[in-house]
Amino acid sequence: MTQDDELLTEMYRRMYLIRVFEERAIELQRKGEIPGALHTSLNQEATVVGATLALRHDDYMTGNHRSHGHPIGKGAKVDRLMAELMGKRTGVCQGRGGSMHLADFSVGSLGESGIIASGVPVALGAGISAQVRGTDQVCLTFFGDGASNAGAIHESMNMAAIWKVPVVFFCENNQWAVTTPIAKSTSVVDIAQRASAYGFPGVVVDGQDPVEVFTATTEAVERARRGEGPTLVEAKTYRILEHAEGLPIPSKYREEAEIDVWRLRDPLPAFAKRLTGEGILTEEQVTEIAREVVLEVDAAIDFARSSEFPSADSIFDGLYSNPIIPLARLR
Amino acid sequence: MATTLTETAHTSATDRKGRRLTYLRAIRDAQSEELSNDPNVVMLGEDVETGMFGTSGGLRDEFGPVRVRDTPISELGFCGAAVGMAMTGLRPIVDLTIATFTYVAFDAIVSQAAKSGYMFGAQAKVPVVYRAAMFYGGGDAAHHSDRPYATFMTVPGLKIIVPSSPYDAMGLLKSAVRDDDPVLCFEDKNLWGVRETLPDEEFFVPLGQAAIKREGSDVTIVAIAGAVRLALQAAEKLNGEGISAEVIDPRSLVPLDWPTIFESVAKTGRLVIADPASRTCSAASEIAATVTEELFGQLKHAPVRVTTPDVQIPFSPPLERTLYPDPTRIAEAARRTIR
Numbered sequence: 146m147t148q149d150d151e152l153l154t155e156m157y158r159r160m161y162l163i164r165v166f167e168e169r170a171i172e173l174q175r176k177g178e179i180p181g182a183l184h185t186s187l188n189q190e191a192t193v194v195g196a197t198l199a200l201r202h203d204d205y206m207t208g209n210h211r212s213h214g215h216p217i218g219k220g221a222k223v224d225r226l227m228a229e230l231m232g233k234r235t236g237v238c239q240g241r242g243g244s245m246h247l248a249d250f251s252v253g254s255l256g257e258s259g260i261i262a263s264g265v266p267v268a269l270g271a272g273i274s275a276q277v278r279g280t281d282q283v284c285l286t287f288f289g290d291g292a293s294n295a296g297a298i299h300e301s302m303n304m305a306a307i308w309k310v311p312v313v314f315f316c317e318n319n320q321w322a323v324t325t326p327i328a329k330s331t332s333v334v335d336i337a338q339r340a341s342a343y344g345f346p347g348v349v350v351d352g353q354d355p356v357e358v359f360t361a362t363t364e365a366v367e368r369a370r371r372g373e374g375p376t377l378v379e380a381k382t383y384r385i386l387e388h389a390e391g392l393p394i395p396s397k398y399r400e401e402a403e404i405d406v407w408r409l410r411d412p413l414p415a416f417a418k419r420l421t422g423e424g425i426l427t428e429e430q431v432t433e434i435a436r437e438v439v440l441e442v443d444a445a446i447d448f449a450r451s452s453e454f455p456s457a458d459s460i461f462d463g464l465y466s467n468p469i470i471p472l473a474r475l476r
Numbered sequence: 477m478a479t480t481l482t483e484t485a486h487t488s489a490t491d492r493k494g495r496r497l498t499y500l501r502a503i504r505d506a507q508s509e510e511l512s513n514d515p516n517v518v519m520l521g522e523d524v525e526t527g528m529f530g531t532s533g534g535l536r537d538e539f540g541p542v543r544v545r546d547t548p549i550s551e552l553g554f555c556g557a558a559v560g561m562a563m564t565g566l567r568p569i570v571d572l573t574i575a576t577f578t579y580v581a582f583d584a585i586v587s588q589a590a591k592s593g594y595m596f597g598a599q600a601k602v603p604v605v606y607r608a609a610m611f612y613g614g615g616d617a618a619h620h621s622d623r624p625y626a627t628f629m630t631v632p633g634l635k636i637i638v639p640s641s642p643y644d645a646m647g648l649l650k651s652a653v654r655d656d657d658p659v660l661c662f663e664d665k666n667l668w669g670v671r672e673t674l675p676d677e678e679f680f681v682p683l684g685q686a687a688i689k690r691e692g693s694d695v696t697i698v699a700i701a702g703a704v705r706l707a708l709q710a711a712e713k714l715n716g717e718g719i720s721a722e723v724i725d726p727r728s729l730v731p732l733d734w735p736t737i738f739e740s741v742a743k744t745g746r747l748v749i750a751d752p753a754s755r756t757c758s759a760a761s762e763i764a765a766t767v768t769e770e771l772f773g774q775l776k777h778a779p780v781r782v783t784t785p786d787v788q789i790p791f792s793p794p795l796e797r798t799l800y801p802d803p804t805r806i807a808e809a810a811r812r813t814i815r
Binding site for chain 2: 205207236237238239240241242246248249250255256258259260263264265266267268269270271272273274275276277278284296297300301303304307308462463464465466467
């Protein structure tokens with residue numbers, strides 16, 4: 146296998162890992178094993194993995210409420226992510242964060258923000274930090290089409306431009322902000338167009354094609370690393386499922402036919418077909434990857450299930466680094 | 477006012493030998509010392525390079541534009557950026573200039589600064605300081621006049637300091653910069669010109685340690701920020717009437733030094749809280765409620781709050797002038813607990 150083939154194989158593996166992780170998470174949420182609402186990256190796997198594989202291990206990343214795919218893409222181990230979804234002590238955030246707020250600092254994942262657009266300034270700061278400390282790290286921040294209209298993003302893009310901060314603004318445009326379509330909320334057809342207002346490049350890519358996403362993001366990351374400043378990458382993708390599992394969202398805000406069009410554009414079979422067609426993987430290898438991924442997720446679920454919940458007396462742990470003794474405990 | 481208080485740049489503790497420094501100058505020098513002490517300390521905010529109010533004058537020239545950085549008018553953006561900086565190895569000091577601008581940055585301070593340490597399972601520390609000057613009493617009207625510390629006291633994860641003297645401004649701010657948690661520093665504009673001779677040696681005031689500003693035995697007056705000197709004036713007046721008032725400055729509201737307050741009230745049996753913020757859900761309310769719960773049996777009178785009424789700050793001076801705690805109202809409250 147060439148280096149490129151290895152990369153493409155890893156790309157497929159991570160996409161598949163997100164797919165299986167999300168499908169199993171939905172089952173567990175329906176069974177009541179995962180509390181709260183669950184926002185999955187199903188059908189957005191090519192976007193997520195194309196972007197995260199363009200980053201180095203020590204590069205930073207922030208994200209949003211649709212939070213599971215990003216750390217998986219960045220290389221986080223799924224066992225502690227699954228344990229976090231179940232609210233266990235062994236979870237990557239010790240059961241403090243849950244589905245919308247995964248973070249794995251060991252792979253540069255600085256946290257996913259449940260507040261839309263709120264994690265984008267944080268990414269700007271991580272980029273400034275790399276500049277001040279004199280490292281060549283880059284920070285990529287994921288946000289959605291809905292977030293693109295939030296003020297925090299305008300402020301962040303402007304500051305990133307004036308200081309040439311090594312940040313990649315990565316918009317996962319999945320067309321729908323809960324029940325609001327992009328055409329109703331957004332002044333431009335391509336969000337990437339807005340980059341021109343800040344004087345940096347904006348590029349639109351097919352979010353169902355991981356290689357196209359990877360190529361554009363790599364260019365953006367390299368530009369940032371060279372000290373030339375930010376890029377806005379917009380990947381056009383689509384949210385097939387509802388905004389979240391476990392929330393009472395009225396259906397009937399979009400046409401089934403629209404969803405069907407995107408069902409035909411599922412990135413996983415398309416990418417598998419391409420890899421086998423180009424002779425990079427055999428059918429057997431594709432099946433083997435799937436088998437390994439299922440085992441990995443099974444093991445993660447076993448790990449999560451067998452882990453303990455955090456103890457009640459740990460409730461204040463981590464609230465302050467040099468603990469403030471709550472008055473209740475002074476008694 | 478601002479320009480007259482701006483002084484020429486200088487830095488280390490030795491430079492201040494014997495000089496009486498203003499509150500503003502103490503803040504500036506605290507930051508200068510911390511920038512010198514640790515290359516990861518950085519400053520950012522609007523107009524910090526020129527040092528508009530005198531709290532950062534000369535620092536850009538000394539530490540360079542990478543570490544002392546002017547920002548655009550983007551409070552939400554740069555307060556959020558400071559969290560990313562803090563989680564990746566820096567110790568940013570964010571100058572929000574006027575305290576009402578914290579509202580523009582509320583999401584960054586509450587959702588990111590306060591929550592990231594805990595919500596991500598203590599994977600990261602968030603050592604950021606947000607400085608904000610509380611303008612009030614100066615005819616600046618509602619958009620520039622506020623004392624928002626109580627709002628932030630309701631947000632677990634934040635620490636809050638309210639220095640009432642040049643000594644505390646320097647000592648608390650230096651401790652805040654070295655603290656691994658997010659700290660809000662609310663500076664009282666009415667104290668900007670107050671002068672004090674500071675120790676020649678470097679010093680720190682730890683967070684969570686109240687100062688007993690005056691000892692007394694009949695009534696405890698807990699006073700916050702600019703109300704401390706007013707409470708001391710009230711105590712002087714009461715002393716002439718044979719009433720011995722103890723004045724306590726908590727100095728930090730989170731953590732709050734409960735033991736010192738409890739000990740004092742256990743001794744006096746009476747409590748007045750002078751708080752320049754508005755009344756409902758104020759720091760004064762919290763202190764009154766907690767002391768009542770903890771020391772009910774030892775109280776000789778219900779705690780009395782001297783605060784600003786629940787109203788927006790009006791522009792017209794005759795309307796504004798009477799709103800805030802003053803020595804007369806504080807003394808009257810103390811008498812009420814004794815009569």
